[in-house]
Amino acid sequence: MPDYDPDPLCQDAVVIGGGFYGAAIAVYLAGQRGLKRVVLVEQESALMTRASYNNQARVHNGYHYPRSFTTAYRSRVNLPKFVRDWPLAIKQDFTKLYAIARRNSKVTARQFERFCRDIGASIQPADPGLKALFEPRLIEDVYRVEEYAFDTAQLSSWAARELQDSCVQIRYQTRVTSILKGAQAPLQVVMQTSQGHQDVIACRYVFNCTYSGLNQMAGDFPGVSAGLKQEITEMALMQLPASLSDLGITVMDGPFFSMMPFPARGLHTLSHVRYTPHLHWNDQQEINPYQRLDRYERDTRVDRMLRDVGRYIPEVLKAKYIDSLFEVKTVLLKNESDDGRPILFERHLELPGCYSVLGGKIDNIYDVLETLEAEKFFGSDNQGKC
Numbered sequence: 001m002p003d004y005d006p007d008p009l010c011q012d013a014v015v016i017g018g019g020f021y022g023a024a025i026a027v028y029l030a031g032q033r034g035l036k037r038v039v040l041v042e043q044e045s046a047l048m049t050r051a052s053y054n055n056q057a058r059v060h061n062g063y064h065y066p067r068s069f070t071t072a073y074r075s076r077v078n079l080p081k082f083v084r085d086w087p088l089a090i091k092q093d094f095t096k097l098y099a100i101a102r103r104n105s106k107v108t109a110r111q112f113e114r115f116c117r118d119i120g121a122s123i124q125p126a127d128p129g130l131k132a133l134f135e136p137r138l139i140e141d142v143y144r145v146e147e148y149a150f151d152t153a154q155l156s157s158w159a160a161r162e163l164q165d166s167c168v169q170i171r172y173q174t175r176v177t178s179i180l181k182g183a184q185a186p187l188q189v190v191m192q193t194s195q196g197h198q199d200v201i202a203c204r205y206v207f208n209c210t211y212s213g214l215n216q217m218a219g220d221f222p223g224v225s226a227g228l229k230q231e232i233t234e235m236a237l238m239q240l241p242a243s244l245s246d247l248g249i250t251v252m253d254g255p256f257f258s259m260m261p262f263p264a265r266g267l268h269t270l271s272h273v274r275y276t277p278h279l280h281w282n283d284q285q286e287i288n289p290y291q292r293l294d295r296y297e298r299d300t301r302v303d304r305m306l307r308d309v310g311r312y313i314p315e316v317l318k319a320k321y322i323d324s325l326f327e328v329k330t331v332l333l334k335n336e337s338d339d340g341r342p343i344l345f346e347r348h349l350e351l352p353g354c355y356s357v358l359g360g361k362i363d364n365i366y367d368v369l370e371t372l373e374a375e376k377f378f379g380s381d382n383q384g385k386c
């Protein structure tokens, strides 16, 4: 017998993971699908402190995906909705440049122009003054485009407000350890608080929105069928010199780099395709990605990033390093070569009522909500019995 007392009241839904996806899904279930009893469980002590904070804050508009037309196209569809729905979180007051490397790039400048035309994305030649920032022997061409940044702190304030207004109950510092087929209720979610107390919630539906932790549940949870790759990543937080501070710059398409405003800290992130991923492994239940990151020594590679970036944009050598964001990045194995970012949405037939969701990038929330719209959900009666 388990050493916990089952919750006598059945909840409509338990959402596991208080990142952007878990929060948005909980708000959607409570607000738009009429589920009255929704519980959000988060292992950290606040919302959106993991991948939803530790990312490059780019609202994608297609440019980044010349090798995946579908992802580029979906980004074009989703960006205007994201700007409409989260206006306070959007930063537009900077100039975004995409530059094409002469060597080792998987696209040429002409191919990039054609691709932007194909997806209907605006592209202009960069002003000569901006183009002069780049080393012409290494850069074929530079374009001014329309791409924005989001403020992760604003997104998390939005989540806290909306969850409260939707009467979603939040349990912080509580880690879900297993999901079981219930005897009385369809599902039972077993969890442990940071003080070591075990608890169980009976519910009709479970939404596993744990990003790197998707496969860490035990019990009857079957795991997700899609292969996942886990990467420990480092993005350096930089204070850029005045000549670069109003810019976002991405050099394409291969072992290059990106600098994006990071509005939550008033700094820029610097990521480099070669140095940002420190180590990677194929996801498996025996390796807990969060614990692996906790044990990782986190030696910064900012010197190597800057040495390479400085060859393309000498001004960057005047930047000041502040610190680094380390996080586990989780991507679908099937998109390794095309860099596409579709959503993962799995309905676990072995565990009816249980779903796993991986967004891939922030604006994909619309693809997830569209998929959820097609699902039928039944709420509890007023006594909360299933």
Ligand SMILES: Cc1cc2nc3c(=O)[nH]c(=O)nc-3n(C[C@H](O)[C@H](O)[C@H](O)COP(=O)(O)OP(=O)(O)OC[C@H]3O[C@@H](n4cnc5c(N)ncnc54)[C@H](O)[C@@H]3O)c2cc1C
Pocket: 016, 017, 018, 019, 020, 021, 022, 041, 042, 043, 044, 047, 048, 049, 050, 051, 052, 053, 054, 055, 056, 057, 058, 059, 060, 174, 175, 176, 177, 209, 210, 211, 212, 213, 216, 233, 234, 235, 327, 328, 329, 330, 357, 358, 359, 360, 361, 362, 363
């Ligand atoms: C380095 C990097 C750069 C990125 N750059 C961009 C970008 O520029 N633009 C973009 O759109 N996207 C970007 N992304 C992707 C984006 O960050 C993710 O798609 C998004 O944040 C995923 O949100 P989420 O809610 O699924 O994950 P998270 O925010 O990680 O939320 C999952 C939550 O689940 C909690 N959790 C995990 N296991 C358990 C458990 N067992 N019990 C309870 N709680 C649990 C975690 O603590 C966490 O809070 C980037 C990601 C990384 C890592």
